Each structure stands twice: as structure tokens, then as C-alpha cells.
Amino acid sequence: MNESLGKHYDAAAAYEKYYDAWEAAGCFKGKPQQPGPTFTMVIPPPNVTGSLHMGHALNNTLQDILARYHRMDGYNTVWIPGTDHASIAVHWVLEREFKKEGTNRFDLGRDEFLKRAWAFKEEAENNILTQLRALGVSCDWERKRFTMDEGLSRAVRECFVRLYEDGLIYRAQRLVNWDPVAQTTLSDLEVIHEEGADGELWSFAYPLADGSGEIVVATTRPETMLGDTAVAVHPDDDRYKSIIGKMIKHPITGREFPIVADAILVDPEFGTGAVKVTPAHDPNDFEVGVRHKLPMINLLNKDGTFNENGGPFVGLDRFEVRRAVKEKIESLGLDRGTEAHKMNIGRSERSGTVVEPMLSTQWFVKAKPLAAPALAAVENGFTKFVPTQWENTYYAWLRDIRDWCISRQLWWGHQVPAWYDDEENVYVGHSEADVRTKHALGDDIKLRQDPDILDTWFSSALWPFSTMGWPDKTPELARWYPTATLTTGFDIIFFWVARMMMMGQYLMGSVPFKDVYIHALIRDKNGDKMSKTKGNVVNPLEMIDKYGCDAFRFTLTAFAAQGRDMRWDENRAEGYSKFVNKIWQAFRFTMSHIGDVEPSELQKFPAAETDSMYNRWIRHKLREAILQYGTSIKEYRFNEAANSIYHFIWDELCDWYLELVKPALYGKAEHGEATKLGVQQTLYLVFHSLARALHPVMPFFTEELWAQLPATEGYIMNATMPKPEDFASEHEAAKEIDFLQSTIVAVRRVRAEFGVPVKENVEVLVRTDASSWETMASHSVALSNLAKATMKALDGGSVPEKSATEVVTDTELFLPLEGLIDFAAEKVRLEKDLKKLDKEINGLRKQLGNQKFLNRAPNEIVADKKSQLSDAEGRETRVKAAIERLS
């Protein structure tokens, strides 16, 4: 026995032993020049602010399984890693630090801020990448990219310029989402709509300028009345027809503005049927403002305080103004009451503050023209979502897409490649020099670059090709684009997947990936989303520590059923760590019994004369497991892949095969020493195959097996996947062993129920046909070892009166257990069996008596049912006879 085979597998030691060694040996390296079909993936780049969470763990484990599987299956495989600069998230982290230091980014200034940001990035990136390695991911680290690398920044500028020149990027004054805490715009996707918040609908009266009366309006945001430039009513509303066109005098600012008729905005049934219009702070009102050419009064400073348009409330925060306005109006006698009102509030995804719609000049991507090909690509099947249900989500968003605000008033990110002269003319280009050349601007003209940066997702959208060197024409792009599979969570289908689809087709002319595998969300045990604030976060690194990386990965894999969220259950991880141990123990056993064979001999397929029914059977089962495993992985049914192997190893290899071949290994088999070699060769074949098959799921563990297994060379990931063709189908062996198993189980059942001492041998009388008896006799050693039973043919003799009975298909087993059996109990037991049989028989008879069934069901189903029935009937007769004998 190999000295280094410890009693237990040491997962942490295996990580130490292998991870860096794999990398150093270039195992993960993608080589574009290598032949073969390609399998390419780009990692969803984790934020540099992040630390490894369960989502990452699942996502990257599944990707690693795909990468390792395809690498061993003959594909030219590469998995490109990297990180995302996560603009607003980094700002958020740094701002908190600044606050502790009693400063802020504006006091520090842009240059100092960026220094700090880069320093932070270096440290944080290192952290997340180290954690990813602990998972065992086989990324090509030499190709690691960061979204703000020079190459990727160049890609961003190139993309921006092209879109601009094609008229797909424009600069305009629009109503945007403003985060007054982070002090930047946000895209629509970064605003989280909080449903059903308790709010109030407050009504107040606007006096008409001519003193002829008032008009009552309602609002959930009282402070916006300072920016009202109209009140709208429905043109057909008789209540207001006469006052359309009249002026209102603002009770606080004194401005005068009109009552307008607008059929689009106003629902005469709602409230008073009159709507206050604040074009600079409400999307609907903005449209009204455009339609009626109303002035648009911006009320807010960047930090959410009121600007000079706020009349008496200049400098106050928006929420203070809300209270102040209500008080003022009340004091003027214009308050018309409040009522409770469920409302939706838009909050900033990052800062959590209430987002203000605000009029502002920003850069936008014209989305519709880009969305059309992205939609068509999925409709036409060039890119497939797995599970397909996500295609609906994708369609819905793209069909209704609106322009994308891409400029942010932040500093960490890609600065907008646009320059302005003193007259505010805009020049877009790759650099200031480029702009000067292109537009023939003399040195006398001063240019300043747009201070804003781009939405982080703008650079992420280029990830599948910017990581491969675009816009240059690189060998990588030629060989590896488009990628095979993108694996990600549903929460970024819009943010990322859809945008990569748009940019991929726009810039590369083809989809960025063939498959999009959307994995489920891991929730906590109660089904709640894991979050730091709830304190229910499970740390994957802790799980790795506790159960070992291989068991943890296996757990995630076994959890990964398609299309459904999963609740994390640590019991499962514990269970699978036992599974790892189970394999280890079986392997130790195997190793202790194959050591005396020359490796060259071990590697041979068993010759006919040394082979056995047990070997044929286990190879048949292995073939089935591997077939299922490969298909499952290719179809992204990871849980099925895990289960097929689990079942094979535990329920077939360990529970039966190893037990069945022990006599042969000990030289006690019925066929003598001759069968030993065949068993050793089969054991070798089984472990040699299993290790390779399991490698994608359990990389470290299988490497350890590989290292111990004789006659293996190099690292296991350089070996190839076992194929079903490596083993023949052995249906006869399967049938025979099935019969043997049923017999053993039947004897064990009787033994257990009647408390026959474990070590006591029992004699079993068998009534059956000649060929079944012959089969049974050939397994006498197995029956003796596994059932502690000595089988004797009844041979026309009479059935012993005092015996327990079991029926296995057409074979009857009688166990004369004089003195042990409580015959009343045996009768009860048999009657229970009979009841079950009756139910089965009735069902089958009914079905087979149905002419329609006979006519319409497929022949093999009918034949199957018939044999089931005759089998059941046979057993029924025999069970009945047994009951008779006891009466």
C-alpha cells in the first residue's frame, strides 16, 4: 500500500500542493494556435470592491466545471478572468473612508482621489482574486484584465467615438435620475423602485391670478410646487373648461403660470382632475412641458438642497423644504387636506437615497437601433438562454428599451472622450491630439475634456472582446470570439447580458456568446436573500475551510438544478464531504489490493478468461453513469451530473461491487485465483475513469487520486475525459446482478425482521427453474458473504412447514427458522406484501383490460405491463401459498 495514502483526504493540503503547481505548469493557459474546436469563456468580472460570496462561488464553480470538462474533452479551451472597476461602488467605499478622516472627495480633489482609488483597487483586487483561486478556478491568469487597463480603456474610447460618429451617442438636456448623496446621475436600472411605501397625497389650492377663484391640485412631493409652471386639466372636463388659459399666481414665489389642457397627462377621474406640472422634476410633467413649451425650472443643487429658484427656502434640504412648503401653504389658508396614499419610491441602488428626477445635460446612448439586432439574435437562436424562460425577460426589456444615460459625475472610471472649446462646441475623439487633428484646431484654441466619466456598464458591455484585444485584430479574437457560454445570475441580464449582446453585434458583427446559462440565486435556509444587513450571509471561504473545496464544489453542483432558487443547507455540504471520504476509503481499499500487479498489466482491459460477471456489470453501470454525466454537463444540468456519479459510486461501486469482488481479491472466489487479475484491472479502470470524470467538479481531490494511481502521468486535467465507448453495454450482466441483488436483499430482510444474529449462517431452500438455480449457484460465495446464506435447491422436496418466505420474480426462497420465527408475525408480514401486490395487480389488470390502452399505447409499454402483471401474479400465488402453509 502506498505510504502517502492517509486515512483521510486532506483538502487544504491538496490545495497547497496543486493550485500553484498547475498554474506554474501552464495548465490553465489558453493557446489560440492550438487545434481543435474552441471553448471560450469570459468571467463575469467581479467588482474590485467585492469579496467572495455564495453567488460568486456558484457562478465560478459552474464555469470551472465547464472549462475543465471541455479542456479534457478535446476543446481548445480558455477562460479569461478579470475584474471590474465598479465606479460608483468604489466611490461609495472611499467616501465612507473619507468621512472617517473628516474629509470628502471634493476637498481632496480629483487627482488625489484617483491616487487613493488606484491604491484601493490594487489591494481589493488582489483580495477577490485570491479568494477566487481558493475555489480552484482554472482561469488563464496571464490573460487577467481589468476594465480600466489601458487596452480596455482604448476599447471604451473607440466604442464611444464610433457610436458618436454613427449618431448613436448624443448629448442632450433630459430629465435624468439624480442621486443627491452620491451626487451623480444614474441609469434607469440603477434606480430601485420600492413598492407600496406609505406616503400621503396632499392637496392644496392654487389661487387664480385674477382673483376669480382657485384650483385644487394634489401631490406626493409638496416641495416640487416651487417649480410648477402650469396646472393641467383634461380638455373635456366641464369643471375646468371655462378656466383653461387663465393664469395662476404662485402663492409663494409670486410667479404667474397658466392652466393648460392636456388629454395625455390628465385622468379626469383621479383626484380633483387637475394636475400640477413641474417639468424639471417629473418625467410626465417634462413631456407636458415640451408639448406646451412651458418654462422648466430646476430647483435643486447637486446635493439635494434647494437652489436660488427655491424662493424663501434657498439652501434647505429637499425634505426640509417639503415640510416648510406645507407649513407655508397652511398658513396661507390654502391647505386642502391630506389622505394616506401608497406610493412607489425610487431609491439609488448604491446610496439608498431617494432619487430625484432632474433636468440635466448628459450623454446618452440611443438604444433602439442597438436593441433590434440583440433581440433578433435571440429570436433567431444565435444565442440561447438556459433555462429558456429568461428569454422572455430579455425580450421584454429590449422591446421597451429607453435611451441609456451613460455620463456620471464621478471620477473613478473612463472619462468621456469629448472636449469643449470656449464656445462650448463639442469634439469627440480618442484623445485631445486626435480631436485637434481631426478638426484642424490650432494651438490657440483652448480645449477642456468633459469631466464626467462613463457608466461602469459601458465598459463591461465590451468585455467579451475588449479582453481579447479589440479594437486590434488579434489572433485571440479570430480564434476565440464569439465565446461559448456566459454564466451569470438573472439580476444582470439587463445591466450586462443585453448590453454585451448589443455592443457585440454592433462592434464585432456577431453575438458575443452562444449560450447564456442563468444560474439560480442562493438564498439562506429560510428562503431570504443573503445580505450583509440581514446578517444571513454564508461565507464560501468558511465552507471551504470546514468541508474542503471539493465537497463544497460538489454541493454547489448538486444544488444547481435549472431555473429555481436554492436554499443553502449546510447539511448537504456535510453529506457531500462524507461522500468525498467515501470515495477516498474505496480508493484506499483499491490501492491496497492492486499494488502487486505491474502497472503495464493493470492498464490492460481484462481478458475474457479472467473477467467476471461482476466486472462486466460494474463497467456497464460506469458506462451509464458517464453517459449521463457528459450529457448532463453539456445540457447544463449540473445537479444531474453530480447525482449520476454520486449514485454510481455509493450505491453501486461501494455497496455492491467492492463487496462482490472481495472474495476474488482474497483469492477465495469460486473461479479461484484466475479472476483476481480481472478484478484488479477493472478496479483500476473504474478509478482511472472516475477520477477523470469527477475532475471538473472535484479538481483537487481527483488530482490526488491521479497522483496515487499507478501508471498515470502529468496532471489529470491534461488527460482526456472517459467516454462511454470505453466500456461495452452488458445487459445480461445487469440483469443477472439485479437478480442476485434482489435475492440478497430478500434474505437480509427476513433476517433483519426476525432478528437472526448477524453472524449466524442461514440455510435457504430455493424453488425455481433450472437456469435460475444455476445462476444462483454460481453466486454462492456472494450469497454466503453478503446474505450469510447457504442456498439449497428444493429439488422436488416439500416446502418446510415452519419457514419464512420471500418471492423474487419466479423464484421462491424459504428460510426455515425454527425457533426464531413468530409465525403470527410472519403471516402479518406476508399479508402486507399481498395487499401491496393486490393493489398492483388490480391496477395492471384494469389497464390491460382496457381496449383503448392496448390499441393506442406503444407496444413496448404494453409488453412491459404484461410482464409486470405476470410477474406480480406469480408472486401473488407464491405469497398466498406461503400464507396457506402458516394457517
Added chain:
RNA sequence: GGGCGAAUAGCUCAGCGGUAGAGCGCCUGCCUUACAAGCAGGAUGUCGGGAGUUCAAUCCUCUCUUCGCCCACCA
């Protein structure tokens, strides 16, 4: 207001029209020289309710109930 998903053993969940499964937990008996991180045996289910399609439904269709989630500019 739209859209999507889920409901299966005590718990967490698989289940690809043809006699209901796994892990954990539970009961009984075992330290059998690979494994007590184990072995053998056992119990537990109107597959959420109702209707339909089908020879046949846990699976397909409709409907109801109960939970999730996503999208959406109603004052």
C-alpha cells in the same frame, strides 16, 4: 398595472407522460480487517384544491388558493 416562477416525505430539494425519489432527520440491529465520516433493515406522501386533454397525468391545458421575484413615469 404588466410579466415570470414556485407549491412533492418532518426539513432542504430532485423528478425528461408509463407502478413516487435523494440527502438530512427518525426507528431497529450491527465496531463485518476501505470507510461508525460507516454497514444492514424499516417507517413516513389525498405529488396545494378543482376541472380538462390523454389508453395513461406529479409531469401537458385551464382555473382557484398561497407564497416569491422581475418590470412599470399615474398626479
